Amino acid sequence: MALNGRHGDAHCRGFINNNTFPTVVIFSISLATLESCGNSLVVSTAQGPNAYGNLSLVQIGNISGYIDTPDPPTIISYLPGLLYKFSCSYPLEYLVNNTQLASSAAAISVKESNGTFISTLNLLLYNDSSYIQQLSIPMAGLTLKTRVFAAVKASNLDRRWNVLMDYCYTTPSGNPNDDLRYDLFFSCEKDPQTAVFENGKSQMGRFAFEVFRFVKHKNQKMSTIFLHCVTKLCRADDCPMLMPVRL
Ligand SMILES: *[C@@H]1O[C@H](CO)[C@@H](O)[C@H](O)[C@H]1NC(C)=O
Ligand SMILES: *[C@@H]1O[C@H](CO)[C@@H](O)[C@H](O)[C@H]1NC(C)=O
Ligand SMILES: *[C@@H]1O[C@H](CO)[C@@H](O)[C@H](O)[C@H]1NC(C)=O
Ligand SMILES: *[C@@H]1O[C@H](CO)[C@@H](O)[C@H](O)[C@H]1NC(C)=O
Ligand SMILES: *[C@@H]1O[C@H](CO)[C@@H](O)[C@H](O)[C@H]1NC(C)=O
Numbered sequence: 001m002a003l004n005g006r007h008g009d010a011h012c013r014g015f016i017n018n019n020t021f022p023t024v025v026i027f028s029i030s031l032a033t034l035e036s037c038g039n040s041l042v043v044s045t046a047q048g049p050n051a052y053g054n055l056s057l058v059q060i061g062n063i064s065g066y067i068d069t070p071d072p073p074t075i076i077s078y079l080p081g082l083l084y085k086f087s088c089s090y091p092l093e094y095l096v097n098n099t100q101l102a103s104s105a106a107a108i109s110v111k112e113s114n115g116t117f118i119s120t121l122n123l124l125l126y127n128d129s130s131y132i133q134q135l136s137i138p139m140a141g142l143t144l145k146t147r148v149f150a151a152v153k154a155s156n157l158d159r160r161w162n163v164l165m166d167y168c169y170t171t172p173s174g175n176p177n178d179d180l181r182y183d184l185f186f187s188c189e190k191d192p193q194t195a196v197f198e199n200g201k202s203q204m205g206r207f208a209f210e211v212f213r214f215v216k217h218k219n220q221k222m223s224t225i226f227l228h229c230v231t232k233l234c235r236a237d238d239c240p241m242l243m244p245v246r247l
């Protein structure tokens with residue numbers, strides 16, 4: 001069985017996993033090589049609630065195709081042919097959930113919402129505006145007012161997609177739904193110490209903010225800050241339409 005009739009192409013064929021019962025045939029469809037096996041991608045734009053429940057324009061990618069058995073080289077056959085049609089719908093919006101700022105920016109997870117292009121988005125921290133040296137956080141924590149340069153970066157994506165940060169905020173706990181939060185920027189609203197350098201124009205969104213402490217941590221030597229960004233992938237041509245506009 002192969003994707004979209006590409007029986008001659010090894011990477012379009014499924015591979016058999018007999019470690020499960022019943023045995024399954026697994027097909028791999030990656031965003032970067034989507035069309036090479038004849039899958040189709042249709043992107044539509046719809047008004048919908050974003051990851052934070054606010055209404056905004058979100059793009060939805062619909063990937064479709066079929067899986068079938070090759071036709072035998074004869075006029076008739078007594079073997080049944082198989083044809084599976086499939087389609088998967090992906091909202092192109094994610095919550096990039098960073099670990100705490102007081103340790104390093106290592107473990108990162110992308111919230112899954114009904115199918116995601118997982119592991120394509122990373123939230124990284126750098127020490128200055130050159131975005132070369134990743135931020136290392138001293139044992140005693142960062143000094144208040146230190147400028148931290150953050151980037152939401154896409155990898156394994158082909159050129160047609162850009163990264164658009166919708167909403168970046170911080171919480172004192174690792175729970176992205178924590179009631180206590182401090183917004184760095186949301187659409188055109190931003191904290192006065194936050195600067196957005198690049199958004200929706202490339203595969204990297206960049207912004208900077210200044211280190212603060214959560215007042216509720218006043219009895220602790222260090223205040224931990226967790227950084228979260230609600231991020232969209234948009235087709236390069238469509239990003240300007242999805243950018244917030246100041247009325
Ligand atoms: C799985 O099944 C295939 C086809 O029958 C066989 O070639 C392969 O060796 C099997 N692999 C394992 C790990 O059993
Ligand atoms: C959208 O977000 C803003 C800023 O966080 C908030 O004030 C507003 O109530 C939200 N609107 C809705 C409909 O959730
Ligand atoms: C996705 O595309 C397939 C094939 O064109 C179509 O059958 C399906 O309804 C679409 N799904 C959505 C959610 O638009
Ligand atoms: C995925 O989306 C469909 C249609 O929007 C919905 O019916 C389904 O419950 C969702 N599944 C999950 C796991 O969120
Ligand atoms: C960031 O790190 C680089 C390389 O270690 C260093 O040259 C640069 O001065 C640092 N920038 C700041 C603002 O500390």
Ligand SMILES: *[C@@H]1O[C@H](CO)[C@@H](O)[C@H](O)[C@H]1NC(C)=O
Nearest residue numbers: 097098099109111174175176
């Ligand atoms: C966000 O990250 C924190 C810290 O790693 C983790 O405990 C939490 O489960 C993550 N939340 C989501 C929704 O991914």
